[in-house]
Amino acid sequence: MNALAQLGMVSDSPSNNQISLAPSSEEVACKDYFVEKDGVRFAGTHLLVDLWDARNLTDPSRIDRALCEAALAAGATILHSHFHHFSPNGGVSGVVVLAESHISIHTWPERDFAAIDIFMCGACDPHLSVPVLQLTFQAGRVVLDERRRGTDQGR
Numbered sequence: 001m002n003a004l005a006q007l008g009m010v011s012d013s014p015s016n017n018q019i020s021l022a023p024s025s026e027e028v029a030c031k032d033y034f035v036e037k038d039g040v041r042f043a044g045t046h047l048l049v050d051l052w053d054a055r056n057l058t059d060p061s062r063i064d065r066a067l068c069e070a071a072l073a074a075g076a077t078i079l080h081s082h083f084h085h086f087s088p089n090g091g092v093s094g095v096v097v098l099a100e101s102h103i104s105i106h107t108w109p110e111r112d113f114a115a116i117d118i119f120m121c122g123a124c125d126p127h128l129s130v131p132v133l134q135l136t137f138q139a140g141r142v143v144l145d146e147r148r149r150g151t152d153q154g155r
Helices: 001-005 025-030 060-073 125-135
Strands: 035-037 040-042 044-052 078-085 092-098 101-107 111-120 142-149
Touching: 025 101, 040 142, 044 125, 060 078, 060 092, 060 101, 111 125, 125 142
Parallel strands: none
Antiparallel strands: 035 040, 044 111, 044 142, 078 092, 092 101, 101 111
16 A cells, blocks of 8 residues: 555545445444346446546546435435545546445546446445436536346356
């Protein structure tokens, strides 16, 4: 981890944007976060979202708010978030950690592009996050790929 910190890729303390809305350990322990859909039981839905012709890709605070809003729109529980601002191009990488998994982002403002991963389990609907992100980042084009994680087809 020291090597990453020296490169400015890890901060010693949480960002000012960090929030914590953690549920109690009893609430988490009582939930079964696996999903059943179309007769298949799996860990969760993983959306890979590519935003092209996008804007608002350089402000970590704005990106944090957008990803938190997207998480809430999907019905997720936010635990905390952390974002890093790169220079000289101004790109941002970060993650919102959820009780139901995570939303992460990597931006390339010089290419008007953002790559977003949305992985959610339980009763959340990650698809409800996409319109929030498209609106915030004013994406001209959205490319979406969906995967079911943890299907264990061999059993």
